[in-house]
Every structure is written in C-alpha cells, then in structure tokens.
Amino acid sequence: MLGQLLATLVGLAAGAALRPVVVALAVPAGEPVSIPCMACSPCPGATWRPYALRLLPPGGRCSTCRVRLCAPWLPELTTAAAFAAVAAGGTEGWYAAAQYWLALIGSALLLVDSAVQRLPDALTLPAAVGTFTLLTVASAHHEPGSLGRALAAAAAAGVLFTVLALGGMGLGDAKLVISLSALLGWHSWHVALLGLMMSFLLAAVVAVFLLLARRSTRKSTMAFGPFLIIGTLAALLAHS
Structure with a gap:
C-alpha cells in the first residue's frame, strides 16, 4: 500500500x-x-x-x-494513474523499471494522440530504446521472463501493425506497439495476446458507444494509441 x-x-x-x-x-x-x-x-x-x-x-x-x-x-493525474497501476502489479527489479518507463512515456503519448491523433517519433523512439535497454538489463540479471520472447513479440506485433497501416491505421501505432508488445512478451505469449485483444475490445466498445451517442459516424477516425497503452496496463495487472 x-x-x-x-x-x-x-x-x-x-x-x-x-x-x-x-x-x-x-x-x-x-x-x-x-x-x-x-x-x-x-x-x-x-x-x-x-x-x-x-x-x-x-x-x-x-x-x-x-x-x-x-x-x-491532466498530465499529472494521467501519469499518477499509470504509475499506480504499475505499482499495483507488484513487479520488482529492472522489469518494473521498464514498466514505469513505458508508463511515463505512454502517458505523454496517450495525451498527445487523444488531442491530435498522432504518435510523434520524439516519444515512440525513446519508448522503444528505453524499453529494450531495461529488458536487456533485466535479462542480464536473470529476472523471470524471456528477452527472446519479448523481441519476438515486438517483431510480430510490428509486422502486424505495419500491415494494418496499409489499410489506414497510423504508422505511429506500429512504432508504439513494438515497445508495448516487448513488455508484454517478456512475461508470456498469453499476456502479449491478451494485451492486444483488450486494446481492440476497448476500442470497439468506445467506438460503438460514440456511434450510439451520435458523437461520431462510420467515417470518423479515432486515436488507437490510448487503447494500446490502456490495454497493455490492463493485461499486466490481470496477470500480476
């Protein structure tokens, strides 16, 4: 507590x-x-x-x-909520440091994407570099988890979202999901898949709600980065 x-x-x-x-x-x-x-x-x-x-x-x-x-x-409350979610998971060591790093950068990305529907390289690149560096250190200290699986999950998610980008999804999402999937993949393949499923499910629920409330139309676009970040934190909490 x-x-x-x-x-x-x-x-x-x-x-x-x-x-x-x-x-x-x-x-x-x-x-x-x-x-x-x-x-x-x-x-x-x-x-x-x-x-x-x-x-x-x-x-x-x-x-x-x-x-x-x-x-x-808004930035203070968003980051505080993200840090509290990481702490609630009870993870320790360098893997926890990687989670806090993504909670910090992810909070900024969530707010920027929500405001202008873009995920700037100035944030997604440090997110990736910091995450892979901290996971590498965690592996060197023999913490529970797999660096190889983290890299494989990041690569698979990156390819998937790059293909989705050809259909209209932003490339920023493909850059962001590499870091998030690495963090989840370190834990297990199950958690990596759960994080993506929860992200898409949450986005679908919000999209349907906005349609029913007539706050958007079928042609409206919606920032997906916030759902990726929230889905990742939810998946980590579910398996803490």
Whole structure:
C-alpha cells in the first residue's frame, strides 16, 4: 500500500515535468513542434529546442499571458494513474523499471494522440530504446521472463501493425506497439495476446458507444494509441 502511494506521488511529479513536453508535441501532423506557449512565442519553427521547455502551472495556463495550454492537472493525474497501476502489479527489479518507463512515456503519448491523433517519433523512439535497454538489463540479471520472447513479440506485433497501416491505421501505432508488445512478451505469449485483444475490445466498445451517442459516424477516425497503452496496463495487472 505504501509503495503504491509513493508511486502515485512520483507519478504526480513526473506528470508535472511531462506537461510542457505534451503541450509542445500536441500539434497536428505536418506542423512544426511548438514551444509551450504559441501566444508568447509565435515562431515555433525557429525557437524550438529542448531547453525551451519550462515547467507550466498545474492549472494549464501560461504563467505569462494566461492562455489555456492544457486541461488542469491532466498530465499529472494521467501519469499518477499509470504509475499506480504499475505499482499495483507488484513487479520488482529492472522489469518494473521498464514498466514505469513505458508508463511515463505512454502517458505523454496517450495525451498527445487523444488531442491530435498522432504518435510523434520524439516519444515512440525513446519508448522503444528505453524499453529494450531495461529488458536487456533485466535479462542480464536473470529476472523471470524471456528477452527472446519479448523481441519476438515486438517483431510480430510490428509486422502486424505495419500491415494494418496499409489499410489506414497510423504508422505511429506500429512504432508504439513494438515497445508495448516487448513488455508484454517478456512475461508470456498469453499476456502479449491478451494485451492486444483488450486494446481492440476497448476500442470497439468506445467506438460503438460514440456511434450510439451520435458523437461520431462510420467515417470518423479515432486515436488507437490510448487503447494500446490502456490495454497493455490492463493485461499486466490481470496477470500480476
């Protein structure tokens, strides 16, 4: 219980640090990445640098011009929930570190994809590098799990989603699922399949609900990244 509370508090702090990254990357495809406040600095293409990021207040408004940049406390609460879910699974060691890493990057990806329906390489690439690095270290320390199976699951999911991308699904989903499937595949093939099944099932339920509520049509598009991330966390929790 104490560990889960601590993880939640760390998640809140991590979400605060993540907020400017989410705001900067939540731009439509093809547009330049912006620094946190376009109103204060209207030339994002010339001013974007990692050091341009600065902490933003939890209220979601620019501290200089008070323009609304993000929903209040949204990054903090999202990351705190993700960290709490990982802690509830009770995993320890380097495999737990890989889960927390994806919980952190996944929270940012979930928010960006929900806002603008894109999964930027600036997040999916670090997600993959960090995940495979931590799983490799976990394997070197002989933690329960299989690095070979993780790599095989990542490759299989990557191929599947690349094929799906030819039918309209985004390539960002194919990049993201590589990291998520590696994390699940480390555990077992059953968990890897369960994570994908839960992701598609959750997406289908939400799509049907939106149709019945007349909030979307058959031609509407929907971000799939959040369902992949939530489905992964749910599958890990189910087999904790």
